[in-house]
Amino acid sequence: MKRPVYRALGLMSVVLGAVGAVLPLLPTTPFLILAAYFFARSHPEWEAKLLAHPTVGPSIRAWRDHGAIPKVAKRVATVLLSISAVGGWFTLPLPWAYVPSAIGACVLTWMWTRPSV
Numbered sequence: 001m002k003r004p005v006y007r008a009l010g011l012m013s014v015v016l017g018a019v020g021a022v023l024p025l026l027p028t029t030p031f032l033i034l035a036a037y038f039f040a041r042s043h044p045e046w047e048a049k050l051l052a053h054p055t056v057g058p059s060i061r062a063w064r065d066h067g068a069i070p071k072v073a074k075r076v077a078t079v080l081l082s083i084s085a086v087g088g089w090f091t092l093p094l095p096w097a098y099v100p101s102a103i104g105a106c107v108l109t110w111m112w113t114r115p116s117v
Helices: 002-020 029-042 044-052 057-066 071-091 098-112
Strands: none
Touching: 002 029, 029 044, 029 057, 044 057, 071 098
16 A cells, blocks of 8 residues: 555655756755655665666765765755845745745755765
């Protein structure tokens, strides 16, 4: 009973990760890490494909092994979240203009306290 649910959650995580590759406020790697978690419990072959992927595989393995986030990913996330915060500041009415900045500050604080690889 759990395997189909985990497989569906894994597929949904991959889809959200793919959408996150295009949208700056939706991160890609955390959804792919989650997908690997679900696939490990439902479809090991798909998990192996994620781990072997040349682009996202190293990030997933770094997180699993050390709880680490690559410095390049931290820098890219910082730039993209900053762009989103500035965009929100200029396009959203008050008090909503503060929301992207607050979310970005929380995410970046958490992210920069994680180890780097």
